Amino acid sequence: MPADDVREPVGLMAPEDYARSRAVFWGGAAVLFTDAEGRVLVLDPAYRPGKLLLPGGGVDQAERPSAGAVREVAEELGLSVGVRQLLAVDWVSRGNPEFGTVCGFPGETVSIWDGGVLEESDIARIRLPENEITSFHFLPPAQAARRMRPIERRRMLAALRARIDRAGPAVLEDGESVGLGRALQRLDVVPRIAIGYQDIAWHPAMEPAAGLPVKQAWVWAFDPLGRVVVLVDPRDGHVVLPGGTVETDDDGPKAAALREAAEEAALRLHDAVYLGYLLDPDGAVYGPGTGANARARYIARIDSLGPAAPDVATRITYSRLLVSPVQASELLGLGRAGVEQAEYAAQTAAIRWGIPLSPPQAAIEIPHTGMAALLP
Structure with a gap:
């Protein structure tokens, strides 16, 4: 009953009873x-x-x-x-x-x-x-x-x-x-702080020095609207880019990044381009006893996303999201190097392919059945 209603409560609850209710x-x-x-x-x-x-x-x-x-x-x-x-x-x-x-x-x-x-x-x-x-x-x-x-x-x-x-x-x-x-x-996403990454340097467009091994490679996979694919680990809710370890039978880091993207996220990519690398000077990020190594980054355009399936190596089925590069850096927790990397990836995709700079927006979950033919 409105406060200014002065009518006698005929068939209605009395004001004091209504207030108590x-x-x-x-x-x-x-x-x-x-x-x-x-x-x-x-x-x-x-x-x-x-x-x-x-x-x-x-x-x-x-x-x-x-x-x-x-x-x-x-x-x-x-x-x-x-x-x-x-x-x-x-x-x-x-x-x-x-x-x-x-x-x-x-x-x-x-x-x-x-x-x-x-x-x-x-x-x-x-x-x-x-x-x-x-x-x-x-x-x-x-x-x-x-x-x-x-x-x-x-x-x-x-x-x-x-x-x-x-x-x-x-x-x-x-x-x-x-x-x-x-x-x-x-998806119970938990933004992470990636251990060891807060103090390592991002080297855009530069190739690793001769003799510096590239242990891992990841890819910023862009859709036509400037969003990128990130994966959600169901074990802890942490977010990662598609990519992983460079195996001995991979034909270099780029091949490893594309293989891992296909295995982990059912991503079909094209126009993969080298972006730069992160320097792990003492191997602390990769693991004890590793020694100095590089983590390569690539950008690529998405052809299609197939049905979600367990990763060949881990048997984990990742959930997949489309987010802006800025949001990806916030979720990945790579520190200042991650922010710089996201900005450089978005700018490079815009210059190279005319892909727009995506503003932050609500994350989109990619259906388990996949999304075919993302390219116009």
């Missing part, structure tokens, strides 16, 4: 921050040691959720920042087993906001409140998730996926997606 919920707000490497900022609260949280807390009466998020960041981090956009909303039911009857919990609507990327100068200004927050950490998403309560883990990952997807906020109920959800959420 409405659901009463708490409000909560949290903020997702990352650093330049894509690691998530999490807090270790003194009142719940060992179970990490995003910065945030309860929304006060008559306070807007975005204002509550800003206030909580000021109280918990000592930072005065604005929130950029809403990433996720989670409706938590009164009977949620993770909350039980704590403080007469009536249910809660939690909003998760995008705080953006914190620079080193921002991080240096963080000040924690005594007796409430014992420490803060920047952790890879998968590592942070393992140290959070299940509902908060799902909420954090949903917000991170929504930030990368750039297609509006995720809608959750008790931490779970409502309906089918978008592709990144549906």
Whole structure:
């Protein structure tokens, strides 16, 4: 009944009864921050040691959720920042087993906001409140998730996926997606921080020095709209480019990249062109005892994508996504070298083939049955 309705409630519920019948919920707000490497900022609260949280807390009466998020960041981090956009909303039911009857919990609507990327100068200004927050950490998403309560883990990952997807906020109920959800959420994609890649250099257009072995080769496979194919590993939700190890019977790194793309992703490619390489100076990325080596990168155009099938080597059936190169770099977690590589791949494809620069957009899952004849 509207507040300004002054009619006597003939056959209707009395206003006071109607008010009592409405659901009463708490409000909560949290903020997702990352650093330049894509690691998530999490807090270790003194009142719940060992179970990490995003910065945030309860929304006060008559306070807007975005204002509550800003206030909580000021109280918990000592930072005065604005929130950029809403990433996720989670409706938590009164009977949620993770909350039980704590403080007469009536249910809660939690909003998760995008705080953006914190620079080193921002991080240096963080000040924690005594007796409430014992420490803060920047952790890879998968590592942070393992140290959070299940509902908060799902909420954090949903917000991170929504930030990368750039297609509006995720809608959750008790931490779970409502309906089918978008592709990144549906496939449980976990943006990664690739170990060892954060400090290695990208060498565009350059050939590896004589005597430097090329251990692996990957390919940026472009569709006509400028999107690229990435693979989702069902074991951990991590994303990789098509490609892999250069075998002794491969006719060089390019042949290895094309073979791996066919085996892993059922990709038929043409016009493959050398793009550059990443230098692994001490073999730390590839594995102990390997020694210095190069990781080659190629670009190619997609002819078609066949039906998904288990990879010959691993017997894993990867899910396949079409994303913009920018989003691919965010999912791959290769650090600055990955960002530079994605930009160079997109620019080279545009110059060489006239392929447009794809803006970030909602990731598209390639059907298991494949997509034939992508070229116009």
